[in-house]
Amino acid sequence: MDHLVTARSMFGLNMGVHIIFATLGVGIPLMILLAEILYYKTKDKDYELMAQRWTKGAAVLLGVAIPTGTIAGVQLALLWPGFMEIVGKVMALPFQIEIYAFFIEALFLSIYVYAADRISRKMRIISLILVAIGALASAVLITNVHAFEGTPAGFRILNGEIVSVDPWAAFFNPSFFVTSGHVAVSAYTTGGFVIASVAAFKMLRARKHNPREYKFHHKALMMGLVIGGIFSFVTALNGHESMQKVYEYQPEKLAAAEGLFETQDHAPLALGGFTDEKEQRVKYGIEFPWMLSFLSGNSFNTVITGLNDFPRDYWPPLFVHTLFNGMVIIGSILILVALVGVVWYKFLKKKSFPKIFMWAFVATGPLAIMGIEFGWIFACTGRQPWVIYRIMRTSEAVTTSANLHILFFLFLLVYIVLVAAVALVLVFYFRRNPLSKELAAQAD
Amino acid sequence: MGDSLLAITVIWGFIFIYAVMGTMDFGAGFWSMVYINRTKTNATDVANRYLSPTWEVTNVFIVAIVVALFSFFPRATFTLGTVLLIPGSIILLLLSIRSGFLVFSHYASSFKYRRALVYISGISGVLIPAFLIAVLPVSQGGFIDIIDGTQRLNLAKVFSSPHVYSFIGFAISSSLFLSSLLLADYSKSSDEMEAYAVYRRDALITGPLSLLMAIFIMITMQSEASWLYDKMMQFKPLLYGSVGLFVVAGIALLLPSQKGKGMPRLAVVSIILQYFLASYVYGRSHLPYVVYPNVTIENGFTHPDAFHSLFIVYIVGFAILFPGFFYFWRLFMKDNKEYSKKKPY
Ligand code: HDD
Ligand code: HEM
Ligand code: HEM
Numbered sequence: 121m122d123h124l125v126t127a128r129s130m131f132g133l134n135m136g137v138h139i140i141f142a143t144l145g146v147g148i149p150l151m152i153l154l155a156e157i158l159y160y161k162t163k164d165k166d167y168e169l170m171a172q173r174w175t176k177g178a179a180v181l182l183g184v185a186i187p188t189g190t191i192a193g194v195q196l197a198l199l200w201p202g203f204m205e206i207v208g209k210v211m212a213l214p215f216q217i218e219i220y221a222f223f224i225e226a227l228f229l230s231i232y233v234y235a236a237d238r239i240s241r242k243m244r245i246i247s248l249i250l251v252a253i254g255a256l257a258s259a260v261l262i263t264n265v266h267a268f269e270g271t272p273a274g275f276r277i278l279n280g281e282i283v284s285v286d287p288w289a290a291f292f293n294p295s296f297f298v299t300s301g302h303v304a305v306s307a308y309t310t311g312g313f314v315i316a317s318v319a320a321f322k323m324l325r326a327r328k329h330n331p332r333e334y335k336f337h338h339k340a341l342m343m344g345l346v347i348g349g350i351f352s353f354v355t356a357l358n359g360h361e362s363m364q365k366v367y368e369y370q371p372e373k374l375a376a377a378e379g380l381f382e383t384q385d386h387a388p389l390a391l392g393g394f395t396d397e398k399e400q401r402v403k404y405g406i407e408f409p410w411m412l413s414f415l416s417g418n419s420f421n422t423v424i425t426g427l428n429d430f431p432r433d434y435w436p437p438l439f440v441h442t443l444f445n446g447m448v449i450i451g452s453i454l455i456l457v458a459l460v461g462v463v464w465y466k467f468l469k470k471k472s473f474p475k476i477f478m479w480a481f482v483a484t485g486p487l488a489i490m491g492i493e494f495g496w497i498f499a500c501t502g503r504q505p506w507v508i509y510r511i512m513r514t515s516e517a518v519t520t521s522a523n524l525h526i527l528f529f530l531f532l533l534v535y536i537v538l539v540a541a542v543a544l545v546l547v548f549y550f551r552r553n554p555l556s557k558e559l560a561a562q563a564d
Numbered sequence: 565m566g567d568s569l570l571a572i573t574v575i576w577g578f579i580f581i582y583a584v585m586g587t588m589d590f591g592a593g594f595w596s597m598v599y600i601n602r603t604k605t606n607a608t609d610v611a612n613r614y615l616s617p618t619w620e621v622t623n624v625f626i627v628a629i630v631v632a633l634f635s636f637f638p639r640a641t642f643t644l645g646t647v648l649l650i651p652g653s654i655i656l657l658l659l660s661i662r663s664g665f666l667v668f669s670h671y672a673s674s675f676k677y678r679r680a681l682v683y684i685s686g687i688s689g690v691l692i693p694a695f696l697i698a699v700l701p702v703s704q705g706g707f708i709d710i711i712d713g714t715q716r717l718n719l720a721k722v723f724s725s726p727h728v729y730s731f732i733g734f735a736i737s738s739s740l741f742l743s744s745l746l747l748a749d750y751s752k753s754s755d756e757m758e759a760y761a762v763y764r765r766d767a768l769i770t771g772p773l774s775l776l777m778a779i780f781i782m783i784t785m786q787s788e789a790s791w792l793y794d795k796m797m798q799f800k801p802l803l804y805g806s807v808g809l810f811v812v813a814g815i816a817l818l819l820p821s822q823k824g825k826g827m828p829r830l831a832v833v834s835i836i837l838q839y840f841l842a843s844y845v846y847g848r849s850h851l852p853y854v855v856y857p858n859v860t861i862e863n864g865f866t867h868p869d870a871f872h873s874l875f876i877v878y879i880v881g882f883a884i885l886f887p888g889f890f891y892f893w894r895l896f897m898k899d900n901k902e903y904s905k906k907k908p909y
Contacts, residue, residue: 176671179667179671180667180668180671182620182667183663183664183665183666183667183668184660184664186620186623186663187656187659187660187662187663187664188660189627190623190626190627190656190659190660191656191659191660193627193630193631194626194627194630194652194656195653195656197630197633197634197641197644197645198645198648198649198652198653199649201641201642201645201646202642204634204638204641204642204645205634205638205639205641205642206638207634207638208634208635208636208637208638208641208866209638209866209867209870210867210870212631212634212635212866212870212874213873213874213877215631215634215635216631216632216635216874216877216878216881217877217881218631219624219627219628219631219881220881220884220885222624222627223621223624223885223888223889224885224888226620226621226623226624227621227885227888227889227891227892228888229620230616230617230618230620230621230892230896231617231891231892231895233617234616234617234896235617235895235896238895239895250888282867285867285869285870286869287869287870287873287874288873519645519646519649520646520714520715521646521647521649521650521714521716521717523649523650524649527649527650527653530653530657531653531657534657534660534661537661538660538661538664541664541665541668542664542668545668545671545672548672549671549672
């Protein structure tokens with residue numbers, strides 16, 4: 121592998137692992153908080169138990185979230201020293217503020233987990249609110265650095281020197297709100313559906329022989345579906361806005377996402393299929409005429425610039441079309457599944473779900489995580505060849521140190537071990553502390 | 565004070581806090597491994613009780629140091645980032661194994677291979693300070709070659725340098741020393757007298773060892789980084805003061821008291837002051853260099869406007885956070901007595 125590709129793979133590998141755990145680190149605390157609040161309101165002990173069990177799960181996940189996040193932060197400086205030099209001069213604020221977000225999260229999560237029985241119930245809820253705020257803030261802030269890479273602001277380059285630095289203008293760069301908002305709501309979507317997913321799976325198991333457990337998981341499932349459903353809808357709305365920002369600020373990314381070669385108005389939206397560079401079109405896809413123009417600029421007359429009007433070496437890789445589609449299709453499926461589930465139970469008042477529904481619920485969690493991965497890889501790979509859009513190429517930012525290959529394989533190995541271990545520990549822990557035992561203890 | 569001096573002071577402060585908290589953290593992990601079989605003394609329990617709530621907070625300081633470094637001294641980050649790719653990555657790998665397995669071992673308490681998890685995290689934990697501290701001799705100059713216009717770390721030279729090894733020896737011994745001292749205090753204040761006896765004894769062994777290593781560092785520094793040695797010698801009174809505080813700590817551990825022998829709280833305080841003095845002298849003498857001889861706090865400094873915004877954010881941030889730290893400290897460090905009997909949520 122060539123040096124640059126190795127560096128990119130190394131960073132992408134780490135982020136791809138980190139994001140799973142980081143997203144759950146934003147999403148699950150919200151679910152725990154809601155369970156604690158429901159317990160506070162309804163006095164239904166099941167919710168208290170849910171909060172306890174989810175906290176255990178979240179604490180184990182943190183064992184990977186934190187080291188991979190630390191790696192991300194340090195690796196930025198190790199692999200992309202050129203990039204970090206600019207970030208250090210212009211865009212250091214979000215990193216700085218993020219430290220406080222990390223502190224808040226770390227302090228109050230430890231308090232919640234290790235001192236829960238020594239603090240009042242109110243203090244427990246306050247701690248959880250602070251954990252949720254800390255997690256959300258760390259996600260929003262780090263995403264802001266990513267937003268800055270796509271829509272840089274707050275400085276100029278004059279004769280190769282960085283001048284007129286305005287750190288707050290960089291902080292409030294044009295895509296800050298939309299992009300961070302998208303990451304935040306998609307994390308809540310994921311938190312909700314992952315809970316729903318596990319609950320549905322457990323219900324399938326408990327269905328016949330254990331009505332008490334079945335009821336417990338049913339409550340968790342409904343919580344997950346409602347929260348996941350609401351946030352997936354918001355995610356889609358906000359995703360639409362993200363797309364308009366991409367149209368405005370990174371037009372070649374939009375063209376690549378849609379496999380559009382010729383500049384045109386009334387441009388069609390292509391769903392599915394593969395972009396064929398030779399034939400200059402998307403093959404095997406479905407076309408929705410005029411829709412791309414409409415979605416990008418709220419009017420069918422909106423002119424979309426095609427790839428051919430950009431220099432060839434500005435083109436992002438064309439496979440980003442598939443990643444973008446993957447995310448959008450997953451988003452639509454999630455909204456649909458949540459809607460059907462809630463209507464079936466709440467409005468049609470059916471007591472139980474058909475098996476096929478149950479398996480659809482089981483699928484939502486993994487789908488949401490795939491949506492996160494697709495979205496990020498699309499956003500980061502679609503920005504290529506730039507690390508800072510139209511200002512710094514990725515190849516200019518990369519480290520000059522050699523021997524990345526060995527490190528890449530070492531990291532790969534360690535991640536495999538960590539991910540396998542986290543899965544085993546979760547399975548082991550919940551097998552040793554089954555719900556039945558805790559429900560029985562609760563009854564005493 | 566100039567802006568760049570203010571900035572390096574903030575970084576120095578973070579490094580100092582991390583040096584203390586981190587060595588305690590890694591050392592506690594090590595002790596919890598060593599005493600895993602001694603169920604009667606509770607020594608492992610005490611170590612875990614300290615570790616569980618604190619490791620995450622401690623870890624944030626690493627991130628804080630890196631962030632402060634690249635936001636205040638982007639030029640220095642460029643050099644350090646380029647040069648430290650390999651050692652930095654080794655640290656990251658060890659850190660991820662250590663943190664991961666530390667958490668896993670807590671949640672797999674009845675698992676038959678739990679012991680393996682504890683050993684993995686304990687051993688990777690003591691290796692981390694050993695690699696981390698190697699950054700210090702590297703920043704003293706002499707290990708960076710310029711090949712084809714790019715900076716490269718001469719790894720062969722690093723791993724054959726006695727100076728680097730004296731730093732490594734110091735890092736390991738002082739991790740064990742600081743952590744056993746802290747755990748001694750911690751177990752005494754939670755009435756775990758058997759554990760106290762064990763950690764007091766460990767502190768008495770590892771303390772003199774750390775002092776010896778510190779002396780080794782000064783000896784090797786004389787030949788390998790004489791510029792720094794000469795400057796440090798200008799602070800002789802402070803260095804003697806630091807040794808004096810070390811002696812005070814030793815006496816505090818030996819003195820009789822009402823309950824058990826020794827006054828660990830006094831020893832902890834004087835050792836932290838001792839490290840403070842010694843690191844002050846080290847840091848002060850290192851100035852103005854961040855990486856000798858190319859990067860100084862002047863030529864590596866960020867944009868002054870950016871610095872001002874950052875500095876305000878620091879002040880506001882820590883003012884907001886302070887009550888949180890205080891609450892945390894009270895819950896886990898001060899009132900740990902009643903906690904010792906209870907299980908986590
Ligand atoms: C559960 C996850 C999830 C779901 C269902 C969606 N997204 Fe998304 N999307 C993300 C998770 C995500 C993300 C992982 O959070 C990204 C990656 C980078 C970013 O800023 O957010 C993202 C980026 C992202 C971008 C790229 C922004 C950029 O490159 O700067 C666009 C245009 C959209 N999304 C649009 C959508 C649309 C129209 C959706 C319709 C349903 C959608 N997303 C659903
Ligand atoms: C957490 C989820 C993320 C994932 C899964 C992800 C994924 C990736 C991938 C796959 C690459 C390689 C792209 C390529 O070369 O084709 C990459 C590059 C990069 N990403 Fe992201 N990324 C994430 C978040 C971020 C964030 C939050 C930032 C900003 C701090 C960021 C900054 C970068 C940088 C600097 C590079 C290297 C240069 C480049 O290839 O442009 N990434 N990322
Ligand atoms: C380049 C991109 C990223 C970097 C550099 C980064 C950095 C970090 C670091 C250093 C930690 C450990 C904090 C600690 O020591 O306590 C961490 C954890 C975490 N990160 Fe990431 N992160 C990135 C992407 C993301 C994204 C995209 C999200 C959210 C969607 C996110 C959310 C979190 C969360 C929730 C944690 C959990 C633990 C904690 O905050 O203490 N991170 N990240």
